[in-house]
Amino acid sequence: MNMKHIIYALLIGLYGVSNAQSMTNYFFDIELLDSGETYSLRLDSTGHAKREYDAFVKYATEYEANDSVRATKWEDRGIGIFIEVAATPDDQGIALSLSFEKAEFLGLTTHDVQGHKVMQPTFGSQNTTTEIRVWLGQWVDFSVIKFRIRKEDPQQAGPGYPPQGVGSPDP
Amino acid sequence: MKNMNIKYFVTFIAAILTSLSAYGGDELCVIFPDTTNLVFTVPIDGKTGERPYDAFLEYPTEYEDGRPTKFERTGLGYYIHIEVIEETDAGVLCKLKMDHHNLSDMIPYPLESSVVFQPALSSVATETELTLPIGKWFSLDCTGLKGSQPLSFQFKYQRNEESQQGGGEVRS
Numbered sequence: 260m261n262m263k264h265i266i267y268a269l270l271i272g273l274y275g276v277s278n279a280q281s282m283t284n285y286f287f288d289i290e291l292l293d294s295g296e297t298y299s300l301r302l303d304s305t306g307h308a309k310r311e312y313d314a315f316v317k318y319a320t321e322y323e324a325n326d327s328v329r330a331t332k333w334e335d336r337g338i339g340i341f342i343e344v345a346a347t348p349d350d351q352g353i354a355l356s357l358s359f360e361k362a363e364f365l366g367l368t369t370h371d372v373q374g375h376k377v378m379q380p381t382f383g384s385q386n387t388t389t390e391i392r393v394w395l396g397q398w399v400d401f402s403v404i405k406f407r408i409r410k411e412d413p414q415q416a417g418p419g420y421p422p423q424g425v426g427s428p429d430p
Numbered sequence: 431m432k433n434m435n436i437k438y439f440v441t442f443i444a445a446i447l448t449s450l451s452a453y454g455g456d457e458l459c460v461i462f463p464d465t466t467n468l469v470f471t472v473p474i475d476g477k478t479g480e481r482p483y484d485a486f487l488e489y490p491t492e493y494e495d496g497r498p499t500k501f502e503r504t505g506l507g508y509y510i511h512i513e514v515i516e517e518t519d520a521g522v523l524c525k526l527k528m529d530h531h532n533l534s535d536m537i538p539y540p541l542e543s544s545v546v547f548q549p550a551l552s553s554v555a556t557e558t559e560l561t562l563p564i565g566k567w568f569s570l571d572c573t574g575l576k577g578s579q580p581l582s583f584q585f586k587y588q589r590n591e592e593s594q595q596g597g598g599e600v601r602s
Contacts, residue, residue: 298544311498313536313547314489316506327473330482339536339547364533367484367507369468376470378484378507 282306284411287344291361292403298342302408306346313339316364318380328375336382338362346408352394353408360386455590456522458512458562462530463554463581471588472510481510487533489549496542504551505531521563522587529555554581562587 287300287308300308315337319330337360345356367378385403393399398407456474472479484507490498511527536547562568562585570583 296538296545310544314487314549316485316487316533317503318485327481335488363536367532376468380485380506 282346282348285346286409286411287342287346287406288409289342289359289404289406292400292405296340298340300342300344302344302346306348308342308344310340310342312337312341312360312362316380316382319377322372322375322377324373324375328372328377336362336380338364338382352392354390355393355408356390357406358386358388359404360384362386456514457588457590458510458524459586459588460510460528461584462508462528463583470508470510472512474512474514477514479510479512481508483507483509483529483531487549487551490546493541493546496544505529506533507531515559518561521561523559523561524587525557525559526585527555527557528583529553531555556583560585564589 282302283304285302285306287302288297289300290297298310300310302308315335317333317335319332320334321330321332323329323331339362341358341360341362343358347354361384363383365381365383367380370377370379387401387404389401391399393408396407396409398405458472458474458479460470460472461468462470470481472481483505485505486503487506488501488503490500491502492498492500507530509527509529509531513525515523515525517523531551531553533549534552535550537550538545538547556570558570560568560570564587567584567586570585571581
């Protein structure tokens with residue numbers, strides 16, 4: 260009986276390892292429908308991939324004011340594109356957990372803190388956080404984005420998914 | 431003779447106190463170009479006063495294997511620094527540093543198989559030594575910055591006894 264349990268546990272472990280390894284050559288593609296920008300992220304062995312924000316704005320959220328005004332608390336806000344995805348294959352397809360944001364810095368607006376003028380940033384954001392089950396290669400349309408999980412094309416080395424709609428800025 | 435000495439001593443102390451209060455309670459009012467209704471008031475503590483940037487931007491400047499390895503930090507918003515050098519009959523000679531730094535855009539650049547966005551920053555800035563008259567607005571014109579419209583910084587060196595107002599003042 261004990262031997263049966265050990266074998267069973269080993270089989271589960273081996274199945275898990277083989278599943279994890281199977282994600283190494285997979286990619287997550289996402290396209291922003293309004294701009295046509297496309298990003299491809301290579302998944303790691305656990306099915307995880309992350310694209311960090313392009314920059315961070317550090318701004319004051321609390322102030323201390325008397326003769327002058329002094330910031331006492333700061334916060335960081337990412338701007339640009341953020342993507343984090345976790346994919347877990349199973350018998351019914353791929354369970355996908357996605358967090359996406361396109362955050363923009365819109366400018367600084369004036370606020371009054373006890374008679375002192377301070378400027379606070381304003382941000383614009385398109386974002387979604389979702390958990391969904393997909394099939395390999397299936398495009399899923401959301402309102403502003405579409406995405407899929409695909410396996411690396413053995414004919415093409417590397418990510419092989421050139422970005423569209425972006426490039427070098429005009430001179 | 432003794433009374434005369436006391437009189438001189440009292441006058442001397444009064445002169446020192448006046449001199450200290452002249453710097454300690456002074457303020458610099460600044461209007462940046464294109465912000466005609468926004469006046470920043472910077473208290474001068476000792477001989478210096480500073481209004482720090484409103485926010486900071488941190489962005490990568492170097493990448494390795496598609497990942498950022500080095501970051502830079504730059505101020506956003508309005509920055510004002512004043513250092514009082516000396517007071518003359520014409521006013522107060524000071525060293526001024528002004529900067530209005532703005533994040534104009536994020537520009538996409540291809541990086542290996544991906545795309546990264548880099549900030550495009552714009553700035554209206556000046557660093558100068560000026561003698562500012564006390565209690566009067568002084569305009570520093572910078573032509574050619576925005577077409578034919580002269581852009582000007584405006585300064586007012588304010589003695590505390592002339593005004594007790596707070597840090598912000600909106601001109602109509």
